[in-house]
Amino acid sequence: MKTSSMSNSTPDAGNGLSTERRRFLKRSSLLLGGLAISTWLPPMTHNSFASEAISGAQLGDNSVQKGGYGAFVRVGTDGKVTLISSKIEMGQGVQTGMAMMVAEELEVPLKDVSVVEAPANAALYTDPLLQFQATGGSTSTRATWEPLRKAGATARMLLIQAAANRWNVDATLCTAKAGTISGPEGQTVNYADVVEDAIELPIPTEVTLKSPESFTLIGTPAQRLDTPAKVNGSAKFTIDLSVPNMLIASTITCPVLGGKVKQVDASKARAIKGVKDIITLHNAVAVTATNTWTCFKAIKALDIEWDLGDNASVNSEEEANAVREASRQQGAVAKTAGDIDTALKEAPHTFEASYEQPFLSHSPLEPMTCVAHVRQDSCDLWVGTQVPDFAQKAAARLTGLAPENIAVHNQLIGGAFGRRLEYDFIIQAVQIAQHVNYPIKLTWSREEDMTHDLYRPHYVDHIQAALDDNLEPTGWRQHIAGASVLASYVGSLPDSGVDGDAVEVAIDPIYALSDLEVQYNRQDAKSVNISWWRGVGPLRSTFVQESFIDELAHHANVDPLTFRYDRLKEHPRAQALLKVVEEASDWHSALPEGHGRGVAISHVFGGYVATVIELAMQGELGVKIKRIISAVDCGIVTNPTSVSAQIEGGTLFGISAAFFNEIHIENGAVQQKNYDTYRQLRITDAPSVEVHITKSAEQPGGVGEAGTSLAAPALVNALYAASGKRIRRIPLNRHGYFTV
């Protein structure tokens, strides 16, 4: 077996899944691209709907849930409302936002809505933007905004109709508020008392949603539903779970991708008190024991001889060279507008630059962990996952069980950042559980987690601009080189050879250009598996675009904020945000020598964000980040507290990577093993982030990744303003920079 990836080469599991994923790709106009905005309404079946919406059905019972809304919202006979959440909570606050949507239309207090995790069920819970059942790509609010409000409104209409029937009055004369229905003559009845009647009613053919002006909950700062349990230690993450007769398991996987176990001497490990079983998998060895420490100790006591395979001499600088070389070749054309050949040939001036971004680990604080119990006829998985349906199908393939006999109990996630869109660790847990007759909780050590991640690819962008007499860009050609996450995830790329994720933003730059060509130069990595990382394609693209436009502004000797503003006439929302950060940062005020401000702006995930970073140099390499100011226009805001928190944290998350993070591979093995060598931003490095949310009536946009994508360019632009040094290859610490 191969634990590090499901994506391309596992004979027993990966190929089948790839086929499945390829079908997703074919169905999808732009998988994960974030541009394929479509409206989705769950299918509604007459008569069957009311019972689903009101009394609810058993989770995962498709035969009675195919009507649609019953799969999302239930009102119990006690009047209690349950949101069946198709999106997992991993810190983004999404389940509270979703509960707010339901509560708003259903006219119940937010505190009366409880949340349960949706089961694995692609038929019910496929994300219309992602085209599979997943939480990711900053799609959650966008995808659920209309269906969930409709679900809440439909339930409200049915309950009101039931009350109206009882009073023998016209339903339009009745209103609902805080779970109580009022009639025209002052009658009142609680939802709980009419649920049984409402079950019998046909669903309304037309559902009217509240107008945003009449929202009383949406748009107000709401206390998150999941946070009280997270401040007193009672919240359970996967790593905290315990099921009867469970033992802990941990693994050591071959340090080199593609390697396998040759021979194991487990005698020393077996002698450790508490060790139960030692299981040799294809490329890993697992230990089960009564506690985690014993597992970790036993793992260290194993004497394993590895067959390191073909990658035993690969290093990341070789990989980088190959990507750099690819960036200078002809690639697959992703976008052509105008005539960039002629423009570059005839331009009075040209300007070019290359930008480079490293392999990155996700390193969420909760390491990969999964509780698995495999029995002859069924399997239970308790695991925090962004892809419950993929996890279920992978487990089905491994065990030979039917997917419906595999229950995925989704859990709160202790950080994901894209990592839990993969399920390599879930496969490993199932494989271990297949060898034993008890449930196991697979817990990776931090070292295992960091060295067997699926990494953000190493990218090189090369970009050449044609400039007019005033040094203003009229067009550019951009080559994007690097491994294809999309191909890795879904099995292949479309015939065009273009990775729609990698070229996002680049093919539709926010700035007006007459001539544009974008080429995609795929150069896959040998030494590591790759995957989605917070910010996905726009993260890479925004660093390049916002660094390059900054360079052009300075080259033209124009203020970088003004230079951007003047080229954004087609994006008034972007211009408005630039005005906000211009004022809030006091952009035009003079700064002391060695201080500087950098700006960046983006139109990603269906919204707009602008960020200004102010920093001060101490000596040549010391950097004190003094202020971060962000303005966001993400359309209608559900919970402003969560929007602000996502921009604050997301921006600092991006700073952490841009300043400190780079995964090195030597002799095929990842060199960074823990937070001592893969340094994270700490409170001492982190200025407070000031967020300005613009009032907007536009459709909601995603905010979980938008802040992240602006961090690196705003940082390097500020560094340039402060020091005159242009950093085109991140992270900063590879050039000797450190925080002070």
Place this chain on the structure above:
Amino acid sequence: MKTLNINGNIVQADVADDTPLLWVLRDELGLTGTKYGCGIAQCGACTVHMDGAPVRSCSLPIGALTDQKITTIEAIGETPVGQAVQKAWLEHEVVQCGYCQSGQIMSATALLANNSTPSDSDIDMAMSGNICRCATYTRIRSAIKDVQFVDAMEGASS
């Protein structure tokens, strides 16, 4: 068999002496609020109090413990400072994924128990050992500054 004083309870654990306190709390005593993040005292997710001082339980073998009083996140709300910190954490909506927050709250509580009006640099010093991958630092700082509680010592002397 090792005898420990955890959250005011005398408990026994039958594990090897080199077992870090973290795993005794989590796997033997079911106190899972204290988290594993790195195992090498780099991230602070495992922070508990030993006689009131913040310590990294992942790097504290129980063989080294004698009669010290250990307090974990599960009991910190029973102290006035801990309760006030938890309240401020909710009012400022500090938490994102929440995984590191037990450790953050234990560090913040230890700070505030000794210094009820910490400066920015006091906060930075006390909290720099706690990594938050969601980077909730902006709110951690503002929540700590806003913690309101009656200092038991001051209350007693006045």
